[in-house]
Amino acid sequence: MYNTQALFGNLGGIIETPVAYFAGALMRGDMKAVQDGWMAYSAVWDTQKKAIPFAGKMFRKASQNSPDIQNAYRTDLQIVKEEKLAQFKEIAEVRAKRGDVSLKQVIDQYETLQSLADDPIFRLIPNSFTGFDGWARSMQANAEARFRAIQTLRDNGDKITPAEVKRLANAEYDSMFDSQGLLLTDEAVKYKTDEIALNLDTGLGRGMEALNRKVPILGMFNMFPTMMGNIGKQLDDYAPYSVFQKDLQQLTRKRLTWWEAHPEEMDAVLIKRGFNTDKLSGSQKLQEMMKLKNRTLGKKAIGGIVGVLIGGKIIEDRFTGDGLYDKETQNSRVKNSNWKRRTFCLLYTSPSPR
Numbered sequence: 001m002y003n004t005q006a007l008f009g010n011l012g013g014i015i016e017t018p019v020a021y022f023a024g025a026l027m028r029g030d031m032k033a034v035q036d037g038w039m040a041y042s043a044v045w046d047t048q049k050k051a052i053p054f055a056g057k058m059f060r061k062a063s064q065n066s067p068d069i070q071n072a073y074r075t076d077l078q079i080v081k082e083e084k085l086a087q088f089k090e091i092a093e094v095r096a097k098r099g100d101v102s103l104k105q106v107i108d109q110y111e112t113l114q115s116l117a118d119d120p121i122f123r124l125i126p127n128s129f130t131g132f133d134g135w136a137r138s139m140q141a142n143a144e145a146r147f148r149a150i151q152t153l154r155d156n157g158d159k160i161t162p163a164e165v166k167r168l169a170n171a172e173y174d175s176m177f178d179s180q181g182l183l184l185t186d187e188a189v190k191y192k193t194d195e196i197a198l199n200l201d202t203g204l205g206r207g208m209e210a211l212n213r214k215v216p217i218l219g220m221f222n223m224f225p226t227m228m229g230n231i232g233k234q235l236d237d238y239a240p241y242s243v244f245q246k247d248l249q250q251l252t253r254k255r256l257t258w259w260e261a262h263p264e265e266m267d268a269v270l271i272k273r274g275f276n277t278d279k280l281s282g283s284q285k286l287q288e289m290m291k292l293k294n295r296t297l298g299k300k301a302i303g304g305i306v307g308v309l310i311g312g313k314i315i316e317d318r319f320t321g322d323g324l325y326d327k328e329t330q331n332s333r334v335k336n337s338n339w340k341r342r343t344f345c346l347l348y349t350s351p352s353p354r
Contacts, residue, residue: 013136013195013196013197014136014139014140014196016299016302017140017143017192017196017295018037018041018143019298019302020294020295020298020299020302021033021037021041021291021294021295021298022034022037022294022298023294023297023298023301023302024293024294024295024296024297024298024299024301025037025294025298027297027298027301028293028294028297030290030294033290033291033294036147036150037294039146039150039160039162039165040143040144040146040147040150041143043142043146043162043166046142046166047138047139047142047143050138050141050142050173051134051135051138051139051142052135054134054135054137054138054181055131055132055134055135055138056131057134057181057182058130058131058133058134058135058182059127059128059130059131059134061182062123062126062127062130062131063123063127085107085110088103088107089107091103092104092106092107133193133197136193136196136197137184137189137190137193140189140192140193140196141173141176141177141184141186141189142169142173144176144186144188144189144192145169145170145172145173145176146165146166146169147287147291148168148169148172148284149164149165149166149167149168149169149172150165151283151284151287152168153165153168154283155281155283155284176189186274187274187275187276188273188274188275188288189274190274191273191274192273195230195233198226198227198230198231198234199226199227199230200226200229200230200233201226202226202229202230202232202233203229203244204228204229204232204233204244205225205226205227205228205229205230206225206229207229208222208225208228208229209225209226212225232244233245236248237296237299237300237303238299238300238302238303238306239300239303240300240303240304240307247268247269247272248296250265250269251269251289251292251293251296251297252293252296252297252300256286256289256290256293259286259289260282260286263285266285266289267285269289269292270285270288270289273292275288313344313345317339318343318344318345319343319344319345320339320340320341320342320343320344321341321342322341322342323339323341
């Protein structure tokens with residue numbers, strides 16, 4: 001179930017990123033931004049030439065349980081698991097010396113089952129998703145590298161051509177990974193990919209984790225606080241008014257000239273998203289702010305359109321769920337009308353089950 005959600009989440013994020021960017025750029029009437037985005041996002045073959053081999057490399061390393069990528073994803077969970085196992089082993093050893101070997105036998109059985117779970121054949125699906133995460137990261141990295149190449153050519157006064165963009169982008173792309181070409185080291189790109197994978201370290205997620213520690217029973221209902229915090233962030237991103245993220249409201253309202261006149265506020269927004277502002281020129285900072293503004297406006301436009309569309313269909317009874325809580329009333333509704341459960345009808349035709 002969660003693997004399927006991760007698959008659709010990654011695919012949705014990969015599609016949403018350029019769609020939101022172009023929507024925001026068109027809303028602002030910034031045709032130069034549209035041209036830059038087209039040159040960055042339309043290089044499908046160049047992107048896949050990097051992304052597919054990288055995904056294969058990540059899948060192979062995951063299948064080999066390679067230490068090169070063991071700490072690449074969710075190290076917090078791995079550390080907690082290892083620490084708890086070490087504690088249980090110590091307790092088991094003390095009990096075994098007293099003649100009680102039951103806990104030690106349980107731990108031995110657990111380690112045997114864990115060894116089976118770590119076998120590449122049994123870990124085919126998790127390893128496949130590690131490869132898929134690598135594919136998504138590579139795609140985001142290549143698009144970002146092309147944006148940076150375009151800005152470099154513009155700053156140098158050089159002609160922006162596909163060949164020159166590709167040449168500079170290849171060098172920028174290579175610099176985003178470690179010496180082995182496995183781990184993404186560019187924090188700004190990591191922020192974007194973690195946002196798509198619902199794996200950002202958010203204040204809402206940390207609050208949920210703290211609440212779970214104070215009231216352990218809540219962990220039964222909130223087993224993935226990091227993911228739930230990211231879902232809350234995504235809802236706030238698409239909402240017409242962002243309640244939990246003040247900087248998104250500023251990105252929506254403030255023009256680029258305002259950000260240029262307030263460099264400290266601009267640096268704070270960029271640092272929060274993984275950029276090293278000391279290494280960015282003024283024009284590069286403005287380019288990143290322009291991209292953030294476009295994506296923010298695009299997301300809110302998408303959220304508004306979807307909200308109005310779904311709201312209207314609910315009123316028209318063309319977007320239905322499982323029905324009314326009152327079973328008697330619901331049965332009467334089904335019997336005396338054409339109402340059907342779990343349907344969505346965009347046009348004025350017969351509703352079809354979702």
